[in-house]
């Protein structure tokens with residue numbers, strides 16, 4: 001007898017291309033993108049630029065590359081980008097902004113990655129002279145991954161934009177999951193687009209494409225980023241087969257993110273029923289449930305208990321375990337997890 005199938009909640013990067021997406025990949029017309037001749041990539045770039053209301057876009061292999069290209073296009077060598085201390089650009093891009101962009105970072109503390117525009121703007125020191133580092137840009141992550149899929153307040157984003165404009169400081173969005181924020185708030189993508197100078201969006205997270213991110217900005221910045229992409233080894237030739245997957249995802253997989261959000265809420269409610277200090281369901285608004293355990297031992301016991309039930313979850317801190325819903329977690333999978341989690345959580349709390 002075989003056991004129940006695996007419900008893999010470690011990340012939304014784990015989803016595999018759907019049959020429809022595979023058909024789109026198979027049907028893609030391709031050319032050499034370094035020559036600017038891949039029709040799928042050209043179409044994808046035009047579509048994403050239009051969606052976000054920017055002049056131009058650049059298809060990149062990863063969100064990390066797209067963030068690096070975006071930030072370096074805004075921040076001169078030796079100047080700084082400000083962001084929160086849990087931001088992906090400072091926690092999980094392995095120093096690339098320093099190594100490649102030669103920029104420095106300063107961070108603020110946040111509540112689950114939530115932007116407080118006053119805090120960010122209060123740290124900004126443009127044109128600092130010869131003694132302090134000058135601030136060139138502020139980066140905001142929306143939704144916020146390690147914060148638990150946190151959706152930024154649109155009012156705070158607007159206040160940041162206005163304040164940054166007044167200071168002459170640029171704004172970068174790490175919008176790896178901007179699609180989830182858009183579905184959660186209902187704010188049109190073009191309105192998000194107006195709130196930043198450069199935006200990186202990922203096709204390979206909740207949208208379910210196998211590979212790919214897109215940087216949008218002005219035509220001038222994107223032209224320069226195209227040079228830097230090649231410089232970093234990111235010129236990808238007949239990558240239209242990947243762009244085709246991305247275009248398919250944009251058409252078919254944005255609205256369905258609401259299902260992922262509802263399933264994450266279901267998991268959060270199941271865990272909160274055991275102990276409200278593990279997770280507050282009201283704070284889960286998208287597809288990420290960042291559960292906090294009283295001790296590292298309890299967190300490890302929870303992960304092991306889940307694994308024993310063929311449910312995979314992953315640690316993103318010593319006491320923080322992340323559960324992420326995505327295209328490959330259907331309603332039956334979410335139901336099975338929600339049913340199993342309370343007993344596993346109780347056992348884990350006993351272990352702590």
Ligand SMILES: Cc1ncc(COP(=O)(O)O)c(C=O)c1O
Pocket residue numbers: 061062063064065067088089141143144145174176177202204213
């Ligand atoms: C918020 C955020 N930004 C950027 C990235 C980087 O994307 P990639 O893994 O494609 O480099 C990730 C990846 O998980 C992410 O969660």
